[in-house]
Amino acid sequence: MQNNQEQTVLFGAGRLTIEDVVAIANGASAEINSSPEYQAKIDRGVAFLERLLKEEGVIYGVTTGYGDSCTVAIPTNLVDELPLHLTRFHGCGLGENLDHQQSRAVLATRLCSLAQGVSGVSHDLLNQIIALINHDISPRIPQEGSVGASGDLTPLSYLAAALIGEREVLYKGELRPTLEVFAECNITPIKLKPKEGLALMNGTAVMTALACLAYKRAEYLAQLSTRITAMVSVAMKGNDFHFDEALFAVKPHPGQQQIAGWLRADLQADQPPSNSDRLQDRYSLRCAPHVIGVLQDSLPWLRQLIENELNSANDNPIIDGDNERVLHGGHFYGGHIAMAMDTLKTAVANIADLLDRQMAQLMDYKFNNGLPFNLTGAQGERMQINHGFKAVQIGISAWTAEALKHTMPASVFSRSTECHNQDKVSMGTIASRDCLRVLELTEQVTAASLLAATQAIELRRRQEELDDRQMSFALKTMNEMVLSEFRFVEEDRPLEPDLRHFVSRIQQQYWTLY
Secondary structure, eight states, X not given: OOOOTTOEEEESSSOOOHHHHHHHHTTOEEEEOOOHHHHHHHHHHHHHHHHHHHTTOOOTTTTBOSGGGGGSBOOGGGGGGHHHHHHHHTOOOEEEEOOHHHHHHHHHHHHHHHTTSOSOOOHHHHHHHHHHHHTTEEEXXXXXXXXXXXXXXXXXXXXXXXXXXXXXXXXXXXXXXXXXXXXXXXXXXXOOOTTHHHHHHSSOHHHHHHHHHHHHHHHHHHHHHHHHHHHHHHHTTOOGGGGOHHHHHTSXXXXXXXXXXXXXXXXXXXXXXXXXXXXXXXXXXXXXXXXXXXXXXXXXXXXXXXXHHHTSOOSSXXXXXXXXXXXXXXXXXXXXXXXXXXXXXXXXXXXXXXXXXXXXXXXXXXXXXXXXXXXXOOOGGGGGTOOTTHHHHHHHHHHHHHHXXXXXXXXXXXXXXXXXXXXXXXXHHHHHHHHHHHHHHHHHHHHHHHHHHHHHHHHHHHTTSOOGGGSOHHHHHHHHHHHTTSOOOSSOOOOHHHHHHHHXXXXXXXXXXX
């Protein structure tokens, strides 16, 4: 994905988009709404809480224990220590850490929620998150330990700990003690006010951050898999009439129609290549708009779910400073993100499966209309010892199978926990992590498919069965861009470096497609 260092995202002034979160993740800076009206709204929430405390009002998580311990009253003299204990006893995350980009996205999603102005947090806390973003300091956040309600408690405890100068942060590519980095950057740790530990941790920021990143990767895969399908169709001497506009007018899914339109454009050549003798191509070509179209048609709905969650106040309790009410509820529940990610990972895994089937055809001499075994570029007696993309096709099958295995919905695996207080939970964070894994595997399939399709087109050109007049400008350009970084496989060589390079290109969204 592109670097966004010159962009600034404004928080607290209006709805943010998935693209805003991704921009922060990729280096954009942040600022908070400085209008007097907004500043006064934040002040009213803080003042209301302080007045309640002086009047010895009962506020969950402020004057009581947490979760099932909500019946435990906290002595007045210990109220100020409670948020520190909350951050510390949740410091039990395990697994791999979120990477720098993902951790920055978490900072953005948590800030967006708190900036709604109904969490009772102070300007100091909001500005501390801004400081971390703008100094490019990311909390170290372990991936595992959240059931998605009461939100992402354990992973978000690492964000809270960073704000007060505890634990570790990622800074300039290194994992370092937070206090050490703060001293270097002239940042003063804050002290959490009585409601602020809960406000930071009791929400859906981690799953939502990962969902924003996943969405943009899936959006790109829909485009790239369409381009690869067009390349495979040309290499296979497929039939472009399968994507006729009139044909798709009678099944009017707009995303499916979009994919068919992109394929028509990609296959629009000055002189169409000669087609095979088959009246109908096999399903992985003929039905490609129907497969990719499911993902394309899901994107607007998924955007709605993700962006509504992003722009929500999703902690508990909600502090209505304007009407001086404390509203106890369950907005930390991540069910919408769980459903979005369970849906998205299934649609993406189907892209891997589609490309896997296309590659099985493309490399099998019985089905590929005269291309060499396994797309080897060797000739003469050298063909006997060269195996081209044989092992790559096995790898594609392996990555696809693993992607499909991860499509079991996480959201149905609710577990009762925390003394049966959290007795129905979302598993939204696990769903988001699963989705990212499916995306990674599908990007591997896509990289391999792109190289194989390029190899196949180049073979047709060398066999003088294809020339520039028989390819659209888009396909010629794509072919040239790939070949500028990938050497045609004539003699067998390890292809791992090429595959890793092109996976990286895909994750960078390097090519502008449609």
